[in-house]
Amino acid sequence: MLLRCLLALAGGLVLAGAFEPVGHAWLMPPAIAALVFSVRGLAPRRAWLPSLLFGITFIYAVMVWMRAVGTDAWLAMCALEAAFFVPLGLGLTWSLRLRAWPVWAALWWVGIETWRSGFPFSGMPFGRLVYATADTPWADALPWIGMTGVSFLVALTGTTLAWLLLQVRTPTRTTYAAVGGLAVVTLAPALLSFPVTQTGTATVAAVQGDVPGTGLDVPAVHREVTANHVRLTRELAQAVDAGERPRPDFVLWPENSTAVDPFLDPGVHEGIIAATDAIDVPVIIGGMSNDPLDEGQVLNQGIVYQPGLGSGDRYTKRHPVPYGEYIPFRGSLIPSTYGKLRMVPRDMVRGTGLEPLRVGDLRVADAICFDVAYDEGISGQVARGAELVAVQTSNAMFSRTDQLAQQFEISRLRAQETGRWVVVAAINGISGVVRPDGTVVASVPARGQQVLVEEVGLSTTITPAVRLGVWPARLTLAFLVCHSAFVLVTYRRRRRGGRLVEQTDGAR
Incomplete structure (x- = not known):
């Protein structure tokens, strides 16, 4: 034995x-x-x-x-x-x-x-x-x-x-x-x-703004994080106006690019509007919105901001992390004031929607952080007409570990599974653009501060894997x-x- x-x-x-x-x-x-x-x-x-x-x-x-x-x-x-x-x-x-x-x-x-x-x-x-x-x-x-x-x-x-x-x-x-x-x-x-038919192309910008200081604690420096993404987007707008970079069809910010409700915080809201109007294309931000049905809960969302119009479609994270983003059986088994649980004062509500985001004329499947590791979210949105996939993630806590590489590999595999281009925007690594065959077109390493602007293919082909669900x-x-x-x-x-x-x- x-x-x-x-x-x-x-x-x-x-x-x-x-x-x-x-x-x-x-x-x-x-x-x-x-x-x-x-x-x-x-x-x-x-x-x-x-x-x-x-x-x-x-x-x-x-x-x-x-x-x-x-x-x-x-x-x-x-x-x-x-x-x-x-x-x-x-x-x-x-x-x-x-x-x-x-x-x-x-x-x-x-x-x-x-x-x-x-x-x-x-x-x-x-x-x-x-x-x-x-x-x-x-x-x-x-x-x-x-x-x-x-x-x-x-x-x-x-x-x-x-x-x-x-x-x-x-x-x-x-x-x-x-x-x-x-x-x-x-x-x-x-x-x-499997033959994937390309129905068109789009130019996408993925912003990795980084987290100041140690890079590990987004809430402690959340205003600086938002300011980084606003600044980089406005700098991209200037480069586009100068003819130095192509104008994207939309801009993708990562999860937690704003760690407060963008509709209730005037400074954050003004920054997002200024960045969106400057680039003059839709921007998908990552925001923490208050639950309109319960002030004690929060929603982790990808929110589409349209230039001159404000917010549009939203995607809500389907798989919040237990004891990291919500506390199961809060107060009944383990006191919510115990140890690091004090850092989770409100529970994150689970999203249920599978409709792709409408981003201008495009339909985009969204996944937020750990959502990419679950099968039903991305495939469900692709089955409902998504032409490409966006992954918004905030791996700041793990920025010194190999979790970043493991999660990015999963994003590459989702591209092959769905037959879609995948665009990953991480708050401080790893961001990248992936072809449907899993090859990486461009990427930004951990702790990098950069805007990727790449032309991606669009498709409505449904792979057998997506049909199987x-x-x-x-x-x-x-x-x-x-x-x-x-x-x-x-x-x-x-x-x-x-x-x-x-x-x-x-x-x-």
Whole structure:
């Protein structure tokens, strides 16, 4: 058992190496194979331990950036996320008893991944296998089968590798057929790329204004942050008037480019209006608006400002961060005045809309910060006619960590999934413009202060992944429920059958 536990611990660390900052995606299959070998042959009542150890090393390593919030937050959150590997261990042992077990084991991985990515309090999707696939053949399958499908493909590669290692001494025709089939499924999308029809172009400006001082605390210097974005936008307007830069069709500011309600703060409101009128095109700002229905709540919004008209369409962040942007069960479980929770005096309300923003003549899908890691928001807006994707983010707290790189990789993968250009505006890094094939046209590093002006393509083509939406994820959850129910029913029948035999033998 000790060797199994050591193998699991090592496998979790190896899997973390597939993600930024190491970023070696080829480590994923051997890491998953290590997990399979660590639980193979164990009874379910014992398999949970190596699986949990695998999850502990993986989760704590891949999300070490959460220490920027606080060591206590990192320990608590990662403990919760690692706990999901306990049912994964059970599911793997059940799967290994079936024919074609690599398929069922891969489904268990993706099902648990989906579960922890949505529960509790919207879950934590960072660490999904698909999020380490940028610049790999796996990513070429994104427009066809979506995020959940690609995670399954990666997991299947790992479980199949474990199966091959068991077959290496006595390979059969089935062995060769399985390897060939997996290779075809993995490499075919690179040869049969999904055709995306470009319907036009637009010029977009993304403003990264930076955060003065340490760069970590936006609320403490929020007026300076807003002033930076106002100044850079007005400087862009001057360069446009001088013929030095092309006039954009709209300007994108990041999340928290104003950390107060722009409709109630006269100084902030005047700055935004001045910048919008100067550039004479719509500006999508990132603002914190008071909830009109409850003064004790706040909305994190992307707000379209039209020159000469003021505010227009709004997008409200769909996935506020628990204990960072709102406190679940405020006052009933943990006092809201405890420790850093004092920094969250009001709860952020969850957005529900999926209509793209109308920005002049364009329709733009918006995502705010962690929204980009969830499947339904961007795909839902693209399915409703969005021609390109905008990501507004404020990663200031994580500006000295690798969270920036991990999140930017997710934005790149969203471009491939949706067949859309993606424009990222970060408050102090990483901003960038991404083609539908995932390549980066231009970017601004962390703590840079710059305006990107790039021509992007527009499209209304709907990829199969967007049409599938969240159904692949739902099906994996349904698989977990059905397989668990099947195992439990079978187990009860066997116990009843055993008791019946004992009673019959006793009667004789």
